[in-house]
Amino acid sequence: MEIKILGSGCAKCNQLEKVAREAVVSLGIDATIEHVDDFAQIASYGVMTTPALVVDGEVRLAGRVPSAADVARLLESGADTAGSGGCGCGGGCC
Amino acid sequence: MDIFAPLQWLSDRITYDLFGLSPDSHLGAAVNFFFYDVPKIFLLLAVIVFVVSYVRSYFPPEKVRKYLTHRREYLGNILAAMAGVITPFCSCSAVPLFIGFVESGIPLGVTFSFLIASPLVDLVALTLLIALFGWKIAVLYLVSGLVVAIVGGIVLGRMKLEGEIEEYVWKIRMADAAPPEMTRAERVQGAKDQVVDILRRVWLYVVIGIAIGGLMHGFVPADLLARYAGPDNPLAVPIATAFGIPLYSNVAGVIPVAQVLVDKGVALGTVIALLMATVGLSAPEFIILRKVMKPKLIAIFVGLNFVTITITGYVFNWISPWLIG
Numbered sequence: 387m388e389i390k391i392l393g394s395g396c397a398k399c400n401q402l403e404k405v406a407r408e409a410v411v412s413l414g415i416d417a418t419i420e421h422v423d424d425f426a427q428i429a430s431y432g433v434m435t436t437p438a439l440v441v442d443g444e445v446r447l448a449g450r451v452p453s454a455a456d457v458a459r460l461l462e463s464g465a466d467t468a469g470s471g472g473c474g475c476g477g478g479c480c
Numbered sequence: 481m482d483i484f485a486p487l488q489w490l491s492d493r494i495t496y497d498l499f500g501l502s503p504d505s506h507l508g509a510a511v512n513f514f515f516y517d518v519p520k521i522f523l524l525l526a527v528i529v530f531v532v533s534y535v536r537s538y539f540p541p542e543k544v545r546k547y548l549t550h551r552r553e554y555l556g557n558i559l560a561a562m563a564g565v566i567t568p569f570c571s572c573s574a575v576p577l578f579i580g581f582v583e584s585g586i587p588l589g590v591t592f593s594f595l596i597a598s599p600l601v602d603l604v605a606l607t608l609l610i611a612l613f614g615w616k617i618a619v620l621y622l623v624s625g626l627v628v629a630i631v632g633g634i635v636l637g638r639m640k641l642e643g644e645i646e647e648y649v650w651k652i653r654m655a656d657a658a659p660p661e662m663t664r665a666e667r668v669q670g671a672k673d674q675v676v677d678i679l680r681r682v683w684l685y686v687v688i689g690i691a692i693g694g695l696m697h698g699f700v701p702a703d704l705l706a707r708y709a710g711p712d713n714p715l716a717v718p719i720a721t722a723f724g725i726p727l728y729s730n731v732a733g734v735i736p737v738a739q740v741l742v743d744k745g746v747a748l749g750t751v752i753a754l755l756m757a758t759v760g761l762s763a764p765e766f767i768i769l770r771k772v773m774k775p776k777l778i779a780i781f782v783g784l785n786f787v788t789i790t791i792t793g794y795v796f797n798w799i800s801p802w803l804i805g
Contacts, residue, residue, distance in 0.1 A: 394768065396572035425575050425771060426648060432655035434541040434580040435573045449540075449573070450673065 387417035387461070392428045392448075393437035399423075402437040402451045409457035417461075484520050491515035510698030517690050517736065521611050522683070526675050528607045533674035537667040539566050541577055548586050548594075553637060556590035561629035564597025565622070571599075571764045578772050582645065583654045589637015596785065597629035600760035604682060608735040613742075621752065624795070628756070628788040635784060644777035685733035693736035700744050716750045717793035721786055724757025731759045748800040753793025761785055 389406055393399020403421050410417045422428060431440060435449030439457070446460055482488075494515050495501050501508035544563045551559055574595065581591040601622055609618035662670065727734075738751045766778055773781070 394572045394575060394771075396570075398570070399572060425579060426652050428576050429579045429583065429652045429654045432542070432580075434545065434576045435570070436576055437572070450670070452673075 387415060388442050389417050389419045389461075390440040391419065391421045391437060392431060392433050392440060393421065394423050394425070394428075396436075398451050399437040402439060405451060405454045405457055406439065408454035409461060412454065413458050413461060415461070484516075487520050487523075488516050490519075506698040508698070510694040513694040513697045514690055517612065517693075518687060521608060521686050521690070521732075521736075522679065524607050524611045525604065525679060525682070528610075529603060529675045529678050530671045532603050533671040534667055536566060536568065537662055537670055539563070541567055541573075541580065544594075545580055545584055545586070548581070548590060549584050551586070551590060553587065553589060553634065556587060557593040557630045557633040557637070558626075560586075560590045560593040560633060561597040561626045564594040564629060565601045565626065567594075567598055569598035569602065571762070571768050574765060574768055575771050578769070579649055579652055580654055582649055583652050587637055588642055588645075589633045589635075591633075592636045592781070593629045593633025596632045596760065597625060599762070599765065600629065600756060601625035602731060602759055604678060605731045605735065605755070605759055608686075608732060612735060612739040617748075620796070621756075624752075624792045625756070625760075628760075628785070628792055632784050632788050636781070639780065641777050641780065644774045644780075646772050646774060649772050682730060682732035685730040686736070689733035689736035693740040696737070696740040697743065700740070713747075716747060717753050717797065718786075718790045720750045720754040721757045721790045721793060724754040724789075725761050725782065725786065726763060727758045731755075734758055747797045749793040749795065749797030752796045753789050756789045756792065757786070760789070 389410070391399060391403045391406060393402065399421070403419065406419055410419065428436065428438070431438065431445050433445060433448050437451060438448040439446050439460075441461065447457075452460075491512050491514075495508055495512040496503060499511060501511055503509070503512070544567060548556060548560055548563065578591060578595065581594065582588065606618050606622060609621055734755060738755055741751050742748050761782060766782070769778060769781075
């Protein structure tokens with residue numbers, strides 16, 4: 387399983403990576419996790435709201451940071467649970 | 481009917497009965513302000529963020545992008561500004577969003593209208609304005625934020641700044657990721673998550689902002705600031721705007737202080753200009769935008785916003801007699 391975190395290094399993007407790692411560990415699956423911060427690459431996935439989670443080439447989640455449990459469920463089930471809540475920063479986030 | 485009357489009652493009980501402070505004392509006024517406004521703001525935030533997040537779930541950036549793709553000047557700017565209000569803004573998403581818009585053929589000026597409106601007319605800011613300044617001013621802020629974004633975008637569009645965008649942006653081919661449709665339950669859960677997320681991020685700023693505001697409310701003599709930044713000082717507005725640009729502050733902390741500033745005699749427009757400059761333009765945003773915009777463009781972007789915000793400040797000052805009353 388190949389997991390990619392798309393993000394430009396802001397707090398939320400790092401948080402997503404952390405959560406993804408937790409999920410992978412809790413499931414005990416064999417997965418590589420890569421953090422992509424190159425915008426050209428991020429754009430190639432069609433993602434406009436970072437952070438985003440890409441699993442085996444498919445965008446599964448964008449614009450929010452779910453809990454480790456949610457990510458684990460996502461990785462297991464293979465169902466689409468992309469949310470479009472956006473950052474909701476309240477100004478001056480990340 | 482003041483629906484927050486119960487909160488005022490509770491605050492009065494805490495301040496005067498529990499702490500035994502006198503309503504006429506500075507500390508009494510400050511504490512009362514604190515215990516009234518903090519719960520009021522949290523309550524408003526919870527409700528408004530929930531409702532707006534739910535509505536927002538129907539307008540993801542991908543849809544907005546498709547919708548704006550074939551719009552021309554003027555109408556495109558108006559729609560983009562409105563879309564900017566609907567779309568939550570994150571400094572880190574600014575770049576992918578910018579790239580996505582530009583790549584799909586949306587005119588630069590229209591993209592700019594979106595980019596100006598999104599952080600400027602921010603949901604938390606509006607909520608706090610409602611809580612501390614009332615509906616009239618909040619609506620006016622919303623409207624002027626839109627005007628600033630629309631005009632700014634049109635002007636920037638006219639300046640033909642395509643050459644000031646980093647070259648690689650034009651070469652990107654963005655995939656068309658259609659976001660999966662959410663179920664009702666997912667939207668509700670998403671909205672709830674947003675409430676928790678925002679409250680978690682801003683609660684401390686709100687508490688600190690209200691605490692400072694409360695102290696100023698109680699201790700700073702009325703009209704002290706009016707001498708320096710009141711309606712009679714014509715330079716107050718540009719100075720306030722210039723001051724706000726480098727300020728990088730969570731809006732939740734700034735607005736309570738803004739309210740007290742107005743209370744103590746600083747002209748409304750001056751405070752609004754400061755607020756807009758603080759919220760709408762921030763150093764982290766520019767640092768990130770540097771990845772797609774050449775320095776000259778960023779400078780023009782900032783400069784133009786400086787002008788439009790200053791003008792807005794003057795307008796607010798001019799009409800403020802009709803507003804605060």
